[in-house]
Amino acid sequence: MAAAAAGLVAAVAVALGGMLMAPGLTQPHGEGPPGGIGPQPRPREGVAAERRPPGRMDQALLLVLNELPEQGLRLATLSGSCHQCLYQYLAFVPPSDRSLRAPGAVWVEVDAQHPLTLQLNGSLAGTELCRIQYHFGEFGNYSLVVKLLSKSTKTVSCDLVINEGPINSYLPILFAFLVYMGLFAILIVGHLSMKFVFIMGTSIVLSLSSMLRWGSSKQKVLGKILWRSFLLILLGIIVVNPNYCLGPLSWDTLRIPGVLQRLGVTYLVVAALELLFTKPGAESGILETPCPALQDVLPYWPQWICILTLEVIWLCLTFLLPVPGCPRGYLGPGGIGDFGNYPNCTGGAAGYIDRLLLGETHIYQHPSSNVIYQTTMPYDPEGILGTINSIFMAFLGLQAGKILLFYRNQHKQILCRFVTWSTVMGMISAILTKCSKEEGFIPINKNLWSISYVTTTSCFAFILLSLMYYLVDVKRLWSGAPFFYPGMNSILVYIGHEVFENYFPFKWKMQDTQSHAEHLTQNLTATTLWVIISYLLYRRRIFWKI
Structure with missing residues (x-):
């Protein structure tokens, strides 16, 4: 459902761009x-009409x-x-x-x-x-x-x-689209996509604090972390594998990386760091520190050392690793990009590492770059190197959770810290990108999960979290319904969509496959059905947790 919503948001952007920009x-x-x-005179009738x-x-x-x-x-x-x-x-x-x-x-x-x-x-x-x-x-x-x-x-x-x-x-459908999908797109981006990375980090600190407060030992909590990570990776490889479209899965064509696989690894690393370096009193939100204003940061300096070490590793591999036939530090798409000088360098070091360690047949075969840049090399946007930066993004979400934990019911303190973190991430993004699309030190690139992509999306994540916190917790103007319900069963909704997306009533044979209206109707129907399913599960107190 997240892919469908993103596609629809892109359609709105295209529509608005077409209406507002004169060619x-x-x-x-x-x-x-x-x-x-x-x-001007019309061309001769019948010329090449056949x-x-x-x-x-x-x-x-x-x-x-x-x-x-x-x-x-x-x-x-x-x-x-x-x-x-x-x-x-x-x-x-x-x-x-x-x-x-x-x-x-x-x-x-x-x-x-x-x-x-x-x-x-x-x-x-x-x-x-x-x-x-x-x-x-x-x-x-x-x-x-x-x-x-x-x-x-x-x-x-x-x-x-x-x-x-x-x-x-x-x-004909713009008004209905903006009304219905405007709210839904905000929540999908904030409550599902970020739930899977940024908000996953936020939930880690809150859930671990709760388990430790109720007397669970660290060994028992570690076992749960390992089991949950294993299930996420297994579900990603066996259930939500896109290579099913090629027929029954075989080891020769099995895609190893994936969305759930990355989530599983990210969850394992961030949760283990939090469990390993948690401080006495943290589970109750009360921690003695020489500087109370930074009680959510300073006591956790070992975690920051580990995260910064991972980022140094990412930088060294990305910009110093020799890639055959490619310049060092290449971040481009390959293909016809860069004037066709590096056609087989798609993804630079990130693509090379995946092809070297996993094999070309075990990664994504049709990256989005092949549409515009006509690339021929396989490249996986959920590859090994990009996972380092997804860990960093989840860790920033973890920091948001600590703010909620340590400054509970202190609305002004929470909002000020969210805005501060958003500003810091935005400033880092501005430096890395030089406020440009292509000319920065490290351009924003989702396929690579570049560090600038993480800082930019985290900047907006803190802003969005501030807005949601103000509306829901401070002013109590909105409970989050009906979009609250998919968030309570987010893994089930995601896997359900991936498994049943080609089955009726979520999809049917369209009379005109070239009609945006039919595509939109189909996607809105599927989205509405999953919201209704989530609501029914919520009413029956059925929550699928792993």
Whole structure:
């Protein structure tokens, strides 16, 4: 359900971006007037109509018409979301006949999710004739007319014409989406995704404190920690393994890393650190310390030493480990990124370690980078090296739990400390990223779980936790219902979604697979059903804990 919600939030961002951002167009090369969009003649009816492909979701149709009689055209594209990428060849447009009555024509599908740069090179000299930047609209129908303005100067113009306007498929459902999913997205991000990492750390200190306060020995608590970690890893490998789509699991194709596997390892390390270095009186929230204002930090310096040591290990492996065929410290996607210089370096040291220790067939085969960057190397976003930083994020959640424990019912103290931690994490992120998307020392990268990604998400986690604490605990304006109920059975809901996501009534065969409305209806139905299931389980006091 978290994946579906994230996809829907992305759809809203795309929709709002499409409505708020007017696409632009650059001038073509040459001395003639620039190409443009507006009151221009429509292309000849019937030109290449029999070869017109059907429209697809997140795509637009472009008819390239070549009225140049002497040379063909090579069309290449570059996505605006592809950082330092090479132009990708898309199609060859044949030359026109000398009568100009039959221009060369080719239909192509172009991406409507991101701004594109179109480059047209002549087939004779290979020189660039024109370059156009434009953000195409979904299901739109466009024509790009290339013609000779002056035979003496060989000036070429490239005119982009809108044949059929794009369809804003988000508008009919935008209002309902914002009302229903706005609240739900906040809670999904804050109560499930963060529950699994940041809030998992918060719950560790509260649950361990409770067990020790009720007289459980550290040996018994350690046994529970080991058993819970083992179950999480086992469920991730056996039950929630994406390679079931390839048929029955076999050791040859078994994916070893995964979401629950990472959670299991993260929980084991953070819970063991908390149990090992817990102080007498901590379970009651009263701990004698020379500096009461820092009673949630200073007594736990051994934990911080361990976490900082892990971060030093991550930094050394990431930036100093030699990776064959790749520069040291490479953090890029490989493929066509970085101008195609390192096509097999996807993930840098993180990808190399996983392929070396786990084997290429035991990690994720289709990372998100292969869509934009056309990568060919397998890469697992839940790999070994990134687990170090997920431990760091859970430890920051542990710190939030200590604040709640040590400053119980001191609302001002709790909120001030949450805001302070958020500010510190935000400042670290600003330094690491240089407040830029790609040019920082360590850019934000979710697939790598880079340290800047952890500090940035933790910054917002503290902010969100402050907001929830103020609304629920201080002002008591909201109990969290109905989204409170999935949080009480979060593991069950997550595993249930992964196992039954392709079964009715959570999914059914759509009449139009290219319709955003049908996809949204299906996802909203599945989400609502899991909230109802969680509520019924809550009413019957059924909670699945491991």
